[in-house]
């Protein structure tokens with residue numbers, strides 16, 4: 058039997074042609090339907106609204122008791138009559154009904170939740186894949202993290218910044234992950250930092266109960282805060298500024314050029330350190346790399362302390378960074394040489410003892426502490442390791458040994474000690490200094506271990522790529538480690554200081570003392586009063 062040829066439409070070319078035509082006509086139909094929907098959308102909305110209005114009317118009619126339907130009908134007829142007779146009445150009635158229908162008929166379906174675009178989902182998938190070796194074990198029959206798995210199951214929340222990089226991420230991890238081990242945590246944190254983008258600061262919040270890790274990218278701390286009068290109570294000093302999530306309080310601060318009438322005001326969260334008789338961390342140790350800003354921190358504290366107290370400065374650095382304080386009201390001495398340092402610290406020891414005796418006598422007499430024991434005395438000691446070295450060479454006493462009494466008993470006598478040292482001079486610090494300085498500041502670049510050696514705990518944030526001067530961490534006692542930016546308080550006598558900063562610091566200095574302070578003379582021992590000093 059002769060084979061009949063296939064119809065042309067079913068041959069290979071024909072099939073291809075038919076498919077193309079089919080696809081084209083489908084596309085045409087879809088476009089026509091989309092255009093029709095766009096054009097007819099107002100009509101659809103109106104008809105939906107009218108339907109809702111009509112059904113509401115029917116419902117109302119059905120709900121009206123039979124005996125009241127007559128009066129209701131009469132009322133409606135009256136309204137219709139009034140509207141029909143009023144000028145533009147029918148037109149206004151139609152417009153009102155249409156407006157009500159348009160309002161009722163509007164589309165109220167909630168918008169579908171936004172899915173991150175493709176590049177973002179790819180980033181999340183990369184993060185997920187990178188975590189698989191850390192959050193999975195071969196014995197797990199249903200692993201949360203698996204090669205080829207889906208990130209949606211593991212990442213419960215995510216946010217992206219304006220540059221399209223991950224800004225926040227909350228992820229779940231299996232309960233068998235050893236989240237109590239610092240090494241295991243550090244490995245995961247390292248991977249996340251590398252994959253989510255280096256050069257930014259991250260905070261890792263491990264919730265061991267819920268097996269959740271919250272990764273937050275922190276914005277840089279403001280580095281443009283210049284020295285100024287901070288709104289604090291007596292006994293409070295501002296070490297610097299930190300993240301809003303870390304502290305409850307904010308301080309109103311001025312930004313911009315000093316003295317500019319248009320300078321900006323902003324509220325910034327501070328790290329406030331309380332000193333004096335009620336303080337739990339009455340003394341402070343600041344450690345940093347050379348040039349990281351420890352002297353600037355001491356200058357900033359001196360300017361704040363001079364508002365209510367006296368400040369004795371002993372500077373082992375010997376670069377004259379505190380010269381602006383010499384001879385000012387409330388500054389008994391600024392010492393840069395070993396003999397002067399020894400003499401002034403001996404005086405500070407005796408002054409602490411004098412205060413303690415006077416306070417005790419007053420207490421025994423049932424009086425409040427005398428006024429001259431209540432004025433805070435600050436001892437700022439910069440680079441004690443230099444003096445320790447010089448004392449060894451000269452076979453003299455280490456000035457730090459003279460800090461024992463102020464450090465041990467200073468709290469009761471309103472005496473505060475602040476010591477600043479560089480990392481490579483830490484070995485030279487005496488045990489008494491280490492034990493009694495419970496407020497700690499670590500400035501400048503440092504490894505997590507170095508920072509932990511100063512702070513007693515590792516910072517919960519990764520270090521920034523570039524540490525500006527005055528940037529670091531602060532920890533008060535056993536409290537949390539805060540990120541810290543010290544306010545810009547440069548040496549006003551330094552040529553590199555800008556005019557605005559110079560004026561800002563000079564304006565905070567107390568006036569020059571009318572009478573220069575008497576040189577501290579140890580041959581004249583200070584007498585401890587036998588009688589209680591008259592109470593204020």
Ligand SMILES: Nc1ncnc2c1ncn2[C@@H]1O[C@H](COP(=O)(O)OP(=O)(O)OP(=O)(O)O)[C@@H](O)[C@H]1O
Pocket residue numbers: 280345346347348349350351352353354374378526527528542543544545546547548
């Ligand atoms: N908080 C800050 N804001 C802006 N600049 C700062 C800050 N702290 C320090 N600087 C700048 O960094 C430089 C070094 O500061 P500083 O002298 O305080 O450091 P240091 O740690 O005492 O170093 P060194 O012991 O070597 O003097 C100075 O030019 C100073 O102006």
